Amino acid sequence: MIRRHGSRIQHLVNVSGGKDSTATYLLALESGRAFRAVFADTGNEHEWTYTFIQQLAARTGGPEIEIVRADFTAQLARHRAFVLREWPRMGVADHIVREAAALHEPTGIPFLDLCISKGRFPSRMAQFCTFELKAQPITLQVVFPMLRNGPVLQWLGIRAQESAHRAQQPRWNRHETGCMVWRPIFRWSVDDVWALHRRHGLEPNPLYAHGMGRVGCMPCVNCRKGELRSIAERFPTHIDRIERWEAIVAAANKRRAATFFPAVKDPMDVERPGTYAGIRTVVQWSRTSRGGRQYDMFFDDQGGGGCQSDLALCERSDP
């Protein structure tokens, strides 16, 4: 039993469905300690990741993964009220106001609801998705309730080899939420991670066997050119879905425009020079060996995918 004060540490493992957080889950299992495991569902994940998460406990003998989702019902209602009150005063046509207001009904897909409520997609420069879709729901729905019962230690599947940024993180630190965080595989190589999977006879998330370098949003707003090309080749329905989301988010905001990669202008569009490119155009470009200069500049600058969060809320591509 967990004592209220003074006392027994509660262990929590953040699981993303990727290899590093899975290795951390397996390590927690080997430690013999009781622990909880949590996955933040963005609604922008591959279906195999959901299956992997749902089956992990049965395949390893560990605890079930608790799934948390952000809920944007209140934000959507506030923004819908703003649309109905303010847009007519700004001269927006009635049918546009009505269409946008109707699109502010919650869909239950956290990523899409967040974008509708913000009137845009996140980006590397405005990466509100990590906090809103992952950090905040885990903190509010799991960490804070646990902290009311005593100290919490979060186990994070971060490795120094993933990136220069992650290499600078400490093995241990106190997080602003009030819990302690620990990075038990910090010095591990990728081979160490796979060796632990093998020791447990655990097949990793099948996305790796299908050529994906990381597990997380599909795609991530930070994805690289090659990753986008791979997604389009192997999982084209996810590109179709993003195209549908672009149309919905565009119809729900006053600019009547929204693109998944907002920093990319479309140098090939002679009809509308300088307009932002939708996902379909960016995918076409990703299949070229040499693309437009704007695209190259943007994608060269991408950090390798995944959340930049210090809580390892999704995986980054290995360099």
Ligand code: SF4
């Ligand atoms: S994986 Fe990418 S798109 Fe998804 S929440 Fe993290 S930064 Fe945002």
